[in-house]
Amino acid sequence: MNSSNPFKNLKADLPASVVVFFVALPLCLGIALASGAPLFSGLIAGIIGGIIVGALSGSQIGVSGPAAGLAAIVLTAIGTLGSFENFLLAVVLGGVIQVLFGILKAGIIGYYFPSSVIKGMLTGIGIIIILKQIPHFFGYDANLAEGFAFFDVDGENTFSEIINSINNISLGATLVAIIGLGILILWDSVLTKKAKIFRLIQGPLVAVVFGIVYFVITKGNEKLGISSAHLVSVPVPEDITSFISQFSFPNFGAITKPEIWIVAFTIALVASLETLLCVEATDKLDPLKRVTPTNRELLAQGTGNILSGLVGGLPITQVIVRSSANIQSGGKTKMSAIIHGILLLISVILIPKLLNMIPLSVLASVLLIVGYKLAKPMLFKQMYELGWKQFVPFVVTVLGIVFTDLLVGIGLGLGVGIIVVLIKSFQNSHFLHIEDKSNGKHKIKMTLAEEVTFFNKGAILKELDSLPRDTYLELDVRKTRYLDNDIIEILEDFSIKAKNRNIDVKLISERGIIENPSSYIQFFKLRPKTA
Structure with a gap:
């Protein structure tokens, strides 16, 4: 692929950017609401994440913006620091710390997460997307401020929200969602294979246009109409002055406060970890299997957070929901992420009233397809067939994400993955050959592995004591x-036991x-250093 010509794959990147735009728009607003921040701050983060981070990043298919995983941290921090302006200073400083992480080459951390945990993360997020969008699919939008954690800020949880939605179905919104979902499935499985025009014009765009047309036609109809509570809600400035007034700026006077720096480090660490994961x-999902330079990604994300904090935006990370939507929609290069940011900017300035005609339920149908493609049931079978050492960390990660939140789920999966490594290390410390009998004595041959560490103490000690x-x-x-x-000391102790047991x-x-040998310690000290 010729990366020197960014417009070479525009016919693939442009339709994908439109899909990412429609996925990102409600997420930017919802995450801002969940964070207790101005709605406009979520849009600022989405625009900078698309245009600035997209341009600086080495990732060809990753898309950045405000992250649901940071919503709880942001909500708490705004209250703790006393004002949104103080919080913006922490975002700026967090971005500076991320840039330092990139300079110090901390991007390698992401490679230490097992493949089973990464696949579990993708699947868990897919399931969460589906579960969280079911209420919006049925027109139950009472809790737009929810993040992607199991427990919502209002005390509800993922499943109670689904039950509430069933008891509060909005007929018009549900009808739009069902037809929108039908359009998406038909487009994806049938029409794209029939003609080139259906690959150029993406199904999500058609579904959204249908939703707007439906809203306009049924406006005022009590049964089939869609009320404003079930529509996208973008701030609508009356003039240039009111538009500019939506921006906020950091309070640099608070830079000496310790709590500002604590929040800054928290944002930098969590945002960096989410981005690296x-x-x-996304590199695993990329059909072309390109590898993103992780240190450059930290530099790009840090720069994005500095700029976002300076003009009143939320913290930014690379986001799997937007990135997977980009990949599934055929995005080829970073132009898709950049164009999606430009579309957010243009729409906020020029057509906020049109955006506010989009039913949330039709956007839910788009996200249901995204979630299903991330969490296909066949993947569970594939992971099971790879054996328990892959399947257990995978399932633990999925369940952890679904029933707690993203970082806790990943932490649980990683913990189980480490336990699996320890078990494998325990099992592979040595090879014990079948014993036979010669000269009246049992003959046993024990061959130690290439690397034997303190993890292997238990296995080797058990074998020696059972002789x-x-x-x-x-x-x-x-x-x-x-x-x-530690192993040498075990052998040293065993030399005494051996004499007593003949x-x-x-x-x-x-x-x-x-x-x-009379001394194992002396023997191994005298061995060549390469041994």
Whole structure:
């Protein structure tokens, strides 16, 4: 792919950017609402995340904007710091810290998360998207301020919101959502294969246009109409002065307050982690399997957060919902992310009244398709077939995300993944050959692995303690490149036990064979450093 010509793939990037725009718009507003911040701050973050971060990032298909995972932190921080202007200063400083992370090459952290956890993250987010959009699908928009955590800020949870929606179905909004979903499925599975025009004009755009037309036609109809409570709500400035007045600016006078710096570090750490995990996930989803330079991504995100904080925007991360929508819609290069940011900017300035005619339920139908593509049931079968060491961390991550929140779910999955590694390390510390009998003694050969650490203490100690009396043990360390001091101490103690139990030991190393070594510590100290 010729990256020197950013417009080469415009016929793929432009339709994808439109889809990402319609996915991002309600998310920008909803996250701002959930964060207890002005609605306009979410749009600012979406615009900067698209245009600025999109241009600076090395990711070709990642899309950045305000993140639901930070909503709880933002909500708490605004109250703790006393004002939104003080919080904006923390966002700016958080961006500076992220830039330092990039300079210090901290981007490698993302590579230490197992593939099973990353796949679990994607699937869990897909399920959460579906569950969170079901109420909006039925026209129940009482809690637009919800994030993507299981428990909402008002005390409700994901499943109670679904039950509430069933008891409060809005006929018009539901009808639009069902028809919109039908358009999306038909477009995706049938029409795109029939003619090129259906690949150029994306299904989500058609569904949204249908939603606007339906709202206009049925306006005033009590049964089939859609009330303003079920529509997108973008701030509508009356003139240029009122538009400019929507911007807020950081209070640099509070820069010496310790609590400002604590929030700044929290934002930098959480935003960086979310971004690095998203980068890892989107690289896996990328059909072209391109690799995003993670340190450059931290520099781009830090710059974006500095600018966002300076003009009144929320903190920015790369976001898997927007990024996956971009990939699934055929986005090829970063132009898709940049154009989506330009569309947000143009729409906020020129057509806010038109945007406010879009039913939230039709946007819910778009997100249901996005969620399904992330959490296809077939993936559970594929992970199960890979074995329990892949399946257990995958399932724990999914359940953790669905029933707690994104970071807790990832943490649980990572914890289980580490336990699996420890179990594998326990099992692979040595190879024990089948015993036979020679000269009246049991003959057993134990071959130690290439690297033996304190994780392997339990397994090796168990094997040595279970050796019967009158045994002839061959201990082969020729393949061992690293032997932890803890293991050497176990062998040292075993030399005493061996004499008491009439066990003869033959130590086989690259230096030769030693019968009944008197000191393992001295022997391994004298081994070559490469061993």
